[in-house]
Amino acid sequence: MTSPGDAPPVKPPPSFSPTIPRVASKARYPEHHDSSPPLESDLVDPSISSTPSLPTATSELPIRSASPHARSLRSSTPQLARSTLVSPLDGRFDGSEDIRSLIIRSFSPAVGVYASEDTDNLVREKGFKHGFWELIRPFGENVPGKLVIRDSVGSSRGWEDYGVRFIDLAGRDWDIAGAGQESPGQVEEVLQRQLNSVFLDGPLTGPLRPKESVSYPLASPLYKLFLRRLLSAASATPHETFRHPVASVIAISSRNANPLESLRQLYADTSNGHRRLPDWAHPEYLRYYVLVHDEDRDDIAESTKLFDQMKRHFGLHCHLLRLRSSQCVSSDDDSVQTPLCEWLSPSEHLMGMGEKETLVDIDTDGPPYLFDSDVVAIKSLVRELVAQSVIPFMESRVAVWNDQVASRRRGISGRFMSMSRRWAGFGSSSRSSGISGGASGNYDTTRGFYKPDAPEAILRKMADFAFMLRDFKLAASTYELLRSDFGNDKAWRHHAGAHEMCAISTLLNPLPSPAKFKLEGIDQMIDTACYSYLTRCSDSTNALRCLTLAGELLKSRGGSATEDAARWTMRAMDQGLVGPVGQILFSERISACYASRTAPTGAKWGSRHRKAGMWSLLAADQWLKIGKPALASASLEEAERFYANVLDDGIFPMPEMQTFVDNLRHHVRVEYLESRGLDTGENQSAPLSSTVDTEETSEKLDKRNHRRSLMGLPAPLDPGGLALASPKGQGFDGNEDQPNDDFERA
Template structure:
């Protein structure tokens, strides 16, 4: 794949230097909780939902299986105070974890969307079971993880089974967003992501309620629960937009119940509502999608024989895409013998999270949660699997084959290339819209509305590429996105242009055999750079820009080798542009550290690793958590920094540079004071301090430091003593000091 040639290379902002990391600000006073940057407030706006609680996240932070075990790091005696921590864990967990979990999370975020259109009697039957949202709310959690293996064929006929496939159920009666969303509304979604993290972190990382001791953190899981929450929330922001079809319905469920007095007429009316009625999709959504008809039978009150006859009539009238779903209308409670708890929805938007209740990540109390009969759970799972395996997947495979043969092959041929050149230079041969538009672009793009109509070749090819991506045929999707990039640039469809560059690079990185040389990796970096520039400068789309940079960071990190340094640069770019809030700054600092820590040394040599850079960014993360008033997370970051710096430490565990040792001591002491003051203890009594920290090791270290100057006497020195001000006064000098260490 060649590097993009239809757009000029994008220069990074003046404040961003790829080789120089951002240095965190100096340590604040213990009672100073937040320090929001002006650029973040300008980008994200002031509409923050601070008063809305969050629903439980226990099912969404530890449900993915660990695919590969990581080797335990070299053990050494840490000099960082071991603070009591809550069940949240530390975002620095899993520095050398396998990347399969994060890759699976990214892939599952781009799942097919299935709309739900249920009759009034069906919703009423489900509400009797305790689901206020009706039939859509009942089946929504069961679509995110399809039981068993789903077999998918690619464009060349090869089949492969996937065990983590899923779909998203959406309510077609819900409000559809307009394509021209304001920049303020888009920025507020990032503020909501920060609010979700803030409320979740505040409800779990309370030092007074910590239930785990440091010994519980000797072996780390693969990924931080807090970072997985952030990544899920970021990937859940996207709604239905014209420039990408991932949130457009692939199919729709039309459901009636056995209580309906005119079932066939109701089904026809519901179909008409989705085709031309109040549930019709907008003009930029392709109206031809699969309809799947469901008859919900009431096991407690209706006759199964009558329902079977009606089901046979449905198959004769509407085809084989039908299903008979047998459910009980009585509400299930936890005391029932065959009760089963309803799984939690993993992919909830930040607004949905903020509108729920505050729950910790790990909660054994199940009061207030919905339950279903075991027979209902098995029936819904069988229905969802049949829908996906026998209807949705074959339909998508068929549409990709048809579009590839009828549209893409013509565009790839000599005649298609000639017509594309003619449209570019002469302004003719563009199909239904050959006239020049007001903006000077020629083609099918409607500048007045900002989108392509659903039947235009550009929109069909984008839908084909997205279908191939969701079917995990990344080779076909990458070639199709590459085919579209020049067309979108010629038409000045900048949001389409940015999306094509972004998803082309993502498809190449997800394809195991796509990247083989350094030259191709440079081309991927150029694609991400162009996409980020178009999102921010031409479209003012901060959420998609942050998604682009985050995907670049995680997928390049999973490649290993020299790609991890590019991943670290994209994470620094996101922080430099102010796309993340204070909590995001801490999380991204840790991801930069994780990227550098993943760089393995040259085979047979001791050089080539980036552990000192990783340790430096762990120190920056500790400072970020301390400014947020989270001493336990800051303590964990310092422990990780000491582990990464193990090769340069002296025999007594101190740094060879006195200035750097002083800086680490100041930060460590500030963490200790913050923790103790949160517990209401007197930090001037060293004996009480050692007992409060709860480890003999900390007591020994306090004894060794009795002759050192105490920072408690002068509280002004706590935030700015000596080298602690160095990173703010002279960034390059501080970076050089860390590198020499």
């Protein structure tokens, strides 16, 4: 731990113990992206750069992709011409590993940023109105190069996708009060506005750029946007420490008249001043001191001398960052566009889109530009900070806590004390300490948290550190220790969080053999976590996170776990945790879960293609209901392809089902043609690729009433019709030997 120990008046602290479209940039510096194939391109938020206030132009949409299969259709039923929509049958990729990596990266160490006023002013001159934090924030999301991390048994592993989250300790990014938890409704609003602002069959095509032809992606890119916003929604809370600062960057510039005194004052502000953390967060964490040198105005020799003084006063956790203070423009030869910020909260996303819709100056489009030398310097700062300071600090803390706290808790004496507190009250200090309600006497029921130096708080911090260091085995065993303690103390939010993270850590462990992996324990932990979140805490955001992550990680296990993944995804829909767009995305994910369940080699049973096709039909009907016929067409095509594996000649044996599918296809075509002002007559034979210019027809859909869902309505092509069951009733999906229990399980 680095503190200004040799520089009074501040006393050093004691040792800390117990795609949617991407920006088309001409820059040489590549934008941040996942290592996934192109079809799983991220939905990088249009009109949002590294901060919510900077809109960006969009380019071509990625191809839609949702299912892992790539067989051609045997169905003889007519299809919409796909030349405009770009057929999703080419190059399918399910993306389970990509989403698994996305989940792991979402739990990254938080690093606070607190800069002096002169430093923020220097950076504002470069075009970053929020100062130093805004400048370095996007560069922390993907640390350059491979980082080697040691686990609790001493083995090392290299990671190339590691990152940190820079949070603003000045109050603009991190909620000091611990309130401000964002709701699932904000995530739903992000999805709705994203659809409206990007797809040409929505009301908006973007005020800052000409309307252009784009391709329509399947749900997977939009679903990844949903995951990112959901995993970015949580603010700092007492029951988990992922958003508590592991370290903080304290920055001054070479313009500062009293640099050392300014560093001491900044340290004092974050330790016991107006920028200190709440009572439930440990105030002592690693400090990293940065001197920002102005290359255009100041003398590097003087800055180097000052930097040497900083290292003598504050230790080795220091860095000299050399930046140019002049603003870079796109016409400069060495200009590089600032990378987009991946982890934006829903409110930041909505703020960015709102500001984008009101801007008219096309010159303000896109994030600011940086000189190539600035980019190299910032990337060097981030790598040195993470590789030489943050990770070693976290590793040492985990080792100390594991030896001093966790080992005692796992021993016989620790178990005996836990049982005594639970059954006899032995060792409880609640009466003497004035803290009521908890069996251990450490939980404050009035304020709802453990003190940072309590054993339960230390163990939770240790488990979160192990998780962020990707030592999932140690994290799971530590969460397991805490589950009973939190339950005994009736600390229900802590109790739910421990069950949730224990299940997630277990699912993220390397895949064991099927005989050793039991799903029953996982199901119990997920169910307990959701019950506590919803019933005892009224925390819908964390309940949705728990169910969503459980579904994705179970799906990545394959085999029988895919059906459990579908069941937990249905649970989120039944609980009303997602809105209309979220319901559609979850329907498509359920279809993907069933599609990934394949039959044993040589067997004619065991696959779930009929169930996958049924949920794709439900998704197609719901896309049509909200006025997205292009996406409904793609979901319908998915359903037909699944049914082609189990139906003869693509014909349903039940006439009512065949009638419903034919009517759905008919309505999708009519909706699509109406949205473009084309003839909707039955003799319409012109391919959709020959549609009129999208600039003339892109906003017509919003000027008419959307059609009602076909679910539960009589089919217009058959007087008998078909009333297909809703997700609350009994459904069917073709000729199956066994009863279809898809809707019963919902």
